[in-house]
Amino acid sequence: MCADTPDYRSTVFLPETEFPMRAGLPAREPEWLARWERIGIYDRLRETAADRKPFILHDGPPYANGHLHIGHALNKTIKDMIVRSHQMMGRDARYVPGWDCHGLPIEWKIEEQYRAKGLNKDEVDVVAFRQECRKFAEGWIDIQREEFKRLGITGKWDDPYVTMDYHAEAVIAAEFQKFLMNGTLYQGSKPVMWSPVEKTALAEAEVEYHDKESFTIWVKFKVAEPADSALAGAHVVIWTTTPWTMPSNKAVVYGKDISYGLYEVTDTPEQCWAAKGDRYLLADNLAADVMSRARLEEGMYRRIRDVPVSELEGIKLSHPLAGAEGANGEWDDLRDFRAADFVTDTEGTGFVHCAPSHGMEEYELYRDLGMLTQVITYNVMDDGSFRTDLPFFGGKMILKPNGKEGDANKAVIDKLAEVGGLLARGKIKHSYPHSWRSKAPVIYRNTPQWFAAIDVKLDDGMGQYGDTIRSRALTSIDELVTFTPQSGRNRLFSMIEARPDWVLSRQRAWGVPLTCFVKKGAKPTDEGFLLRDDEVNARIIAAFEKNGADVWYTEGFKEEMLKGRADPEAYVQVFDVLDVWFDSGSTHAFVLRDRADGTPDSIADVYMEGTDQHRGWFHSSMLQGCATLGRAPYRQVVTHGFTLDEKGLKMSKSLGNTIVPEEVVKQYGADILRLWVAQTDFTVDQRIGPEILKGVADSYRRLRNTLRFMLGNLSGWSEAEAVAPHEMPELERWVLHRLAELDGQVRAGYAAYDFQGVFQKLFQFCTVDLSAFYFDIRKDALYCDGADSPRRRAARTVLDMLFHRLTTWLAPILVFTMEDVWLSRFPSEDDSVHLQDMPATPEGWLDADLAAKWARIRSVRRAVTAALEVQRTAKVIGASLEAAPVVHVADAEVARLLHGVDFADLCITSAIAVTTDPAPQEAFRLPEVPGVGVVFETAEGEKCERCWRILPDVGAHKHPGTCGRCNAVLG
Template sequence: MADATDTTDTPSGRDYRDTVFLPETPFPMRGGLPQKEPLILEQWGDLYGTLRAERQAQKAPLYVLHDGPPYANGDIHIGHALNKTLKDFVVRSRFLLGYDVDYVPGWDCHGLPIEWKIEEQFRAKGRRKDEVSKDEFRAACREYAGKYIDLQRDQFKRLGITGDFANRYATMDFTSEAAIIAEFHKFKNSGQLYRGSKPVMWSPVERTALADAEIEYHDHVSPTIWVKFPVTGVSDDHPDDLLAFRTSTPSIVIWTTTPWTIPANRAISYGPEIAYGLYEVTAMEEGLEFAPWAKPGDRLIVADKLAEEVFKAAKIAAWTRIYDINPSGLECAHPLAALDSGYGFSVPLLAGDHVTDDAGTGFVHTAPGHGADDFEVWKAHGHHEVPDTVDPDGAYYPTVPLFAGLKVLETEGKKTGKFGPANGAVMDKLIEAGNLLARGRLEHSYPHSWRSKAPVIFRNTPQWFIRMDEPLKSGDTLREMALTAIDDTAFHPAAGKNRIRSMVEGRPDWLVSRQRAWGTPLAMFIDKQTGQPLHDPEVDARIVKAVAEHGADIWFTAPDSDFLGAHDPARYEKVEDILDVWFDAGSTHAFVLDPRLPEHGYTGDRPAHWPADLYLEGSDQHRGWFQSSLLEGCGTRGRAPFKAVLTHGFTLDEKGEKQSKSKGNTTDPLTVIKESGADILRLWVSLVDYSEDQRIGKQILQTTVDAYRKLRNTVRYLLGALADFDEAERLPLEQMPPLEKFILHRLWELDAHVRQAYVEYRFQDVVRPVLEFCSNDLSALYFDIRKDSLYCDRPDSLRRRAARTVMDAVFMRLTAWLAPLTPFTMEEAWTTRFPDAGTNCARVIPETPAEWENAAEAKRWKDVQWVLLTVNEALEASRREKTIGSTLDAEVAILTDQSVLDLFESEQEAADVFRSSSAKLILWDADDAKALDVWDSLPAISFEPIAKAMSDQARLMVKVLPITDRPKCARSWRRVPDVGSDPAYPDLSARDADAVRYWDQTRS
C-alpha cells in the first residue's frame, strides 16, 4: 500500500485519497516535552495522594521504599537525578503491580557543609564564628537548609518524582531531632555507649572527629624518615647482648611517613616472629653530593629481611651482621632526648601482632596518641597515660618540647589543608640530635575528609563510642547481630552483601560524637563523680518532649534544671557534642517507618511498616547510610530496618572520567530537562546498567533521544490506527489470523518478562525488550504487513478488525509497561485516546490471557522472519537495479523446501508478508522436473541464490519478477488480476471497489 495520492492511469479520474483510512491522531510526532511536561504535572496535581487513596480503598498490599536523605545544600546534580529516578521507577512500578506504595522523601540537614557556608556568611559580615551565639548560628543553618529543601523538592517534582512530598521528612525537623535523641538514649541506657580516650581520625580543618564513613583516600606524597633510637638498657635475659652494648651503643631503627609524630613517641613495637640482627656499618657509598648521616662503626638493629633496603636508603655500601637480636626487654632513649630533657623518658620495646617485615625496618615507631595500633599495643602492655601532643587546630600544644605551637596541618589562609612546618622542624631536630639515619619521599594513599577534601590525622581525644563487641541482653554483640542481619537481607546486585559484610567485620567501635555546632546533640548528662551517663527515664522524657516542641536548640539554651528535675545540676555535666550525622540518617527509619509517636509531636494516623521493603542508594553507602541504618536498627531493635538493599554506581562523563565542574565535563539534569524534557533523562536512566558506573554526555543523550523517537512514533502510529475503535469492533481470539496470534503471543511473553523485571528492579530488562518489540515485531513486521489492510480494507472486514483489536491490546500494555519509566509520554498518549479515563499512572498492568500463549505461532513467525529477511534482500537489490519501483510492482517467487512452503497458508498470505502484489511458492524437489521447469521458466530479472539455512537446513532461492501485465489499483497501488472487475470502479481491485462502495454508502 502506497500513500494513494497518485491518480495516474485512473480511468474514472477520481481522487481516492479521501477513501483511504489513514491513521489520524492529534498526538504529534515531535514530543515538545519541555513545554508539555509542566502542563501534565499541573493536571496530575497530588498524584501520589490520588494513587494511595485508590490503593488503600482497594486494600492493596503495602510496599515501603525508605528514602535515603540527600543533603540540602544546592541544586540537584546528575547523581541526584539518577538516584531519585531509580526510586521513582520503584514507586511507580509497584503501583503498576497493584501495591499501595509508601514513599516519604526526606532530607539530611545537619553537618559541616552547611556549617561552613554559614561561617562564610558571617565572615562576610565581619563576624567570626566565636562572636556568634550558638542559637543564632544554628538558626542561620536551619534557614539555609530549609531554602534548599524547597528548591530540591521542586526540582525533583519537575523530574517526575512522585512521593509524599506534603509530609516530607528532614533530620532538622523538631520531631525528627526528638526521635533521633530518643534513639540515642536507647544506646545510652542499654550500656552500649561509652566515653573513651583514644586516637580517632581528626580533621583539624573541620575541627572535629570523623568516622570511617567520612573518610576517603587520595594519593599523597609524604616525607619518609629512618630514625635511630639508641639502646640504653637490657633485661637480665640478655647477657650476651649486654657485653656487646658496653663497647658500643647500638640503635634500633624505625621508619615512618609521619615525622610530626616523633615527639609523641613512647615505645617501639616489634614482631615476635620476625628475625632481627645487629649490624655494623663498615663502609659508606662514595661520590655522594652530600654527607650521609651514617658512618662506619655505627651499629644498627633491623629486621634481617629488610636490612639491605634500609642500608640502601642510608647510602651504606658495606656492613657486617654481628649476631641475632631478641628485642624483648630492650629499652631505648628517645631520639630527641639529647636536645631537651622533656624527652628524657625511656622508650620500651613492646611485642605487637601488627608488626610485619613487609616494609620499613621491622620495627614500628609507636605514638599511642596518634595511631589505632599504637594505642592498642600501648594499652595491652599496661600503660594508661596517653600523651596529648596536637591540639584541635592541628598545632603542637604549648607543653610539647622544641615544637610548641608549630602547625602539623594549616587550617587558615591559602594553605588551608596543607601540611605545616612540623614535619620539617622535626627532621631538622633529629639531624641536630644525630639520630636521623635517612629520609625520602613516598607517594601513597592517605586519608582525607570526604567533605573538606583536606588530610586528616590520628589524634587522641575523648569521644563517645558505641560498642561493637559487647554482648547485649540477647547474648549477641552488635557486630554479630549486624552480620546476621546482612545475611538475612537481599542485595541488588548480590555483590553488595560481601562488600558491606567485610566492612562490618573489620570496623572499630562506632564513633558517634562530633565537636561542632550544627547537629543533633548528645542530649545527656554525665555524673561528675562517676563519669557515667545519667540513666533516668523521666529526664530522658523531658529532653525528648522539649526538643519535639522547640527543636534541638533548646538543649543549648534552656537551663539544666529544666531537664534534670530533682537532680542537682551542680553534680552533672551537660554534653554539648553533636551526634555523627550518619547517626541522624541511620535513625530515620525510627520516625519514618515506625508510627509517628504523639510524644514526638506527630499527629494523625499513620500505620507502621517496619522494616522497609527496600533501601536504595549509591554503592558508597555500604560504608555510610546502609551501615549506620543497619547498626542503629540492630542496636535498638535487633535487626536491620530493611529487607532488601539496592545499590547503583556513579555517573561518569562520556570518556568514563569522573564529572567535575573544574573539568567542565558535568551534565546538568536541569539543563537536560529544559532542553529535552524529563522523559529523556528518565529513559537514559532506564537504559543504563545502574549496578555499574554509567556514562552520560551529549552523544549518549542524543542516542537516548533517537530511542525515544522510535518509541514515540510507535505509540503515535497505534493512536492513529486505533481512531474510533470501539468494543463492537473487537474480534475474539479464535477468529484471529495467524499473524495476530503471533503478536498476542509476544504480548503474553513480554508481559511475564516485564512483570518479573519490575519485581527484581531490572529496569533495563523492561525497556530494552519493549523497545526491541516496538522496533522489530511491530514497526518492521506487523505494522508494515497490516498497513495495507488498515488503510484499504472495509472497516468491518475481519482482517482489519483483527488488526485493530490486537493494536488495542498492544496500546493498553505499552502505555502501562512504560508508565514508570516515561510517565509524561505515556500519560500524553493515554489521555489523547481516553481523555476522560483518569490518569494512566493509576492503572495496573492489564491481565494477559493465558490462551494468548502460542509457541507454535512463535516458532512459525521466527522462521517466516528468516524467509522475509532473504526476500527483502532480493527486493532491495531489484530496487537498486531499478527493475521495480516499489515492492507492489513485483511478484516474489521462491523455490524452497516443503518446510518453508508450510509456513504460509496461501500465496496471498506470502504476498502480504513480502509486501508484494503477489507471490509464487514453488517446491524444491530434484525429482519433480515440472516444478524445476516452472522455476526455470520464470524470467531471471533478479536472481538471489541464498545459502542461509534455518534449523532444518531448508534451501531457499528468490526471484523478483516485475509485474507488467496487470494495471495498478488506483487506491491501494497493488497490481492484482481483478483490477477493473467491478464496472462501477474500473480502476480499482475488487477489494478496494468493495471498500469504496462501503465508504460511499456510509457518507451518502
C-alpha cells in the same frame, strides 16, 4: 494516476491522531506536572490502594545545601521507577521524600556568612547561630523539592520528612537515649579520624580517599638496654609517612615470624646520614631497599648475622630525640619494644614505630596490654597544632587552616636530622583519607569522644538475631536482607565485620545534641558516670517535641530537666552533637514507625542509594536499627554506581565535564534523562554526555513513532469491534503470545529493579517486532481493508491490547510521554495513566508452538527483505510492492509453512512464489538464513490506485484502477 481514475485517498483508513510527532518535552512537561498536582494524583493512589499490601521505599535523605547534580537525578529517578512500577503491579507503593539538614556543610556556610560580616561564630549566641542554619536548610529544601519534582518524581512532596523538624529531633534524641540506657554508650579517649580544618571528629562515612604526596622518613632508635646485650648500640630502623607523629612515639614493635638480620655499614658515599661502623637491625626482605634509600650501594654494607626474634625480647630503645639539648627530658624515657601481629615485611623496615595516640592498631595493642596510661599523649590540639609547650615543635601546624601542608613535618624532620636520628628521607604518593566536606586531609588524633560499643552484649529482649550490635548486623545481612547487586552484600558485611566502635560525637553546633549528663569529677569508667534516668529522658524528649533541640542550649535547661531527679550542680551537660549519620540512621523511627503512611514494624521494603552508602546510610541505619530494633531496618538494599563523563572520567568543574540535570531538562526534557537512566546498568558506574544523550533521544524518537502509529490506527475504536483471541489470524495470536511473554518478563524485571532489561525488551519489541514487522505488515489491512474486515478488526483489537500494556509498562520510565499517549486516547480532566495498573495478561495467550512456527517464517522473511533491499539500493525498484520474488527453500517443512500463510502479504510484495527447487547460482542468500535463496522478479499487472499493489486483475473491476479486494471494499 490516470486522469479518469477516481481519487481513492478518502476511502483509505489513514491514521488519525493529535499525538504530535515532535514531543516538545521541555515546554509540555510542566503542564503535566501542574495537572498531577491539581488532581492530587499521589494521594488518590493512596486512597484507592488502601486495601493493598504496602510497599515502602525509604528515601535516603539528600543534604539540603545546593542544587541537584546528575547523581541526584540518577538516584531519585531509579527510586521513582521502583515506586511507580510496584504501584502499577498491584502494591500500595508509598514514597516519602526526605532531607538531611544538620551537620558541618551547612554550619560552614553560615560561618562564611559570619566571617564576611566580621562576626566570630564563637561569640554569637549558639541558638541564634542554629536558627541561621535552620533557615539556610529550609531554603535549599524548597529549591531541591522543585528540582526533584521537575524530573517527574512522584511522592508526598507536600509533607516530606526533614531531620530538623521538632518531632524528628525528638526521635533522634530518643533513639540516642536507647544507646544511653542499654549500656552501649561510653566515653573513651582513643585515636579517631580528626579534621584539623573543621576541628571535629569524623566517621569513616565522612571520609574519602585521594592521592596525597607525603614526607617519608627512616628513623634510628638506638638499642639502650640491656647494656650488655650483643645488640647494644645498634639501631632499630623504622619507616613512617607521618613524621609529625614522631614526637608522640612511645614504642617500636616487631613481627614474631619475620626474619631479621644485623647489618653493618662498611663504607659510605658523600651526603649520607649513615656512618661507617653503624649497625642496623632490619627485616631481611627489606634490607636492600632500606640501604638504597640511605644511598648505600651493594658493597657498602654487610650482613653480620641472623637476629632471632627471641633475642629481641626484653630490649629497650631510646628515642632519637632523647637527651637533645633543649628537650627538657621530654623524650628521655626508654621506649617499649615488643612483638605485634600487625607488623609485616612487605614494605618499610620490618619494624613499626608506635604512637598509640595517633594509630588505632597501636592503641588497641596497648589497650589490651593495660598500658594506655603509659603511652597516650596529648601533643596535638584541635586545630592540628602541637601543644605550645612541646619542645622544638610547640605551635607548629600539621595542616594550615586552608588544608595545605603545615610546618610540623618539616620541623620534625629537620630536628631528627640535626640530632642524627635520620637514616633516609623522601616523599611518597599514596591514597590518603580526606574529609569529604572540606576536601582537606585528616589525621588520627587521640581525643575524648562518645562511642557506641558494637560488641557489648545487650539484654534488651531483642536477641533473636544476636546479642550485640555487630552480631545482629551480620546476621541481618546473611538472613534478612537481599542485595542488588549481590556484591553489595560482601561489601557491607566486610565493613561491619571489621569496623571499630561507632564515634557518635562531633564538636560542632548544628545538630542534635547528645542528650546526656555526666557526673562532675568522675571518670568514664566510674559507676554512675552517666546519668541514666527514664524520667529525665522523657522530659528532654517532651521539650524537644515542643521547641526543638535548640532548647538544650537555653539557660536553665539542665536545672529544669534534673529538678527532683538529680542535683544539677553534680552533673555536667554534654554539648557535643550527634554524628549526622546517626540522624539519617534513625529515620526509620520517625518516618516508617511514626507516620500514618509508614509501617508499624519500622522495616522498609527497600533502601536504595549509591555504592558509597555501604559505609554511609546503609551502614549507619544497620547499626542504629540493630541497637534499637534488634535487626536491620530494611529487607532489600539496592545500590547504584557513580556517574562519569563519556570518557569514563569523574565529573568535575575543573575538567568542565559536568552534566547538570537542569540543562538536560531544558534541552531535551526530563523523559530523556529518565530514559538515559533506564538504558544504563545502574548497578555499575554509568557514563553520560552530549553524544550519549543524542543517542538516547534517537531511541526515544523511534519509540515515540511506534506509539504514534498505534494511536493513529486506534482512531474511532470501540469495544464492539473486538475480536476474541481464538478467532484472530495467526499473526495476531503471535503478537498476543509475545505480549504474554513480555508481561512476565516486565513484571519480573521491575521486581528485580532491572530497568535496563525491561526497557531493552520493550524497545526491541516496539521497534523490531512491531514497527519493523507487525505494523509494517498490517498497514495494508489497517488502511485498505473494509471497516468490518475480520482481519482489520483483529488488528485493531490487538492494537488496543498493545496500548493498555505498553503505556502502563513504560509509564514508570517515561512518565510524561505515557501520560501524553494515554490522554491522547482518553482525554479527561482527572484521569491519568499513573492511576492505572498493568493489566492482567492471560497465560492462555502463550503458544510456544505458534511462536516456533513464526520464528521460522520470520527467518525466511529476513532473507526476502534483504534481497529486495539490494534491488532498492540499486534503484531497480522503488518499493517492495513492485516485486514478485521466487523463494527457493531447501527444507520441505519450511516450504509447507510458507504455503500455509499469505507470504506475499508478510513480505509486502505483490506476489511471491515458494519452491523447494534448488536455488540457482544467482539467487540471493543471507548467511544467517541457510537453505534459502531468493531470485528477484518484478510483479506482473497494473498498480492498484487504492492499495498500490501490482496485480493482474487491476482494471477488471467496477471501480476503475482497483484490485479485487479494494473493489469489494468500495462496494
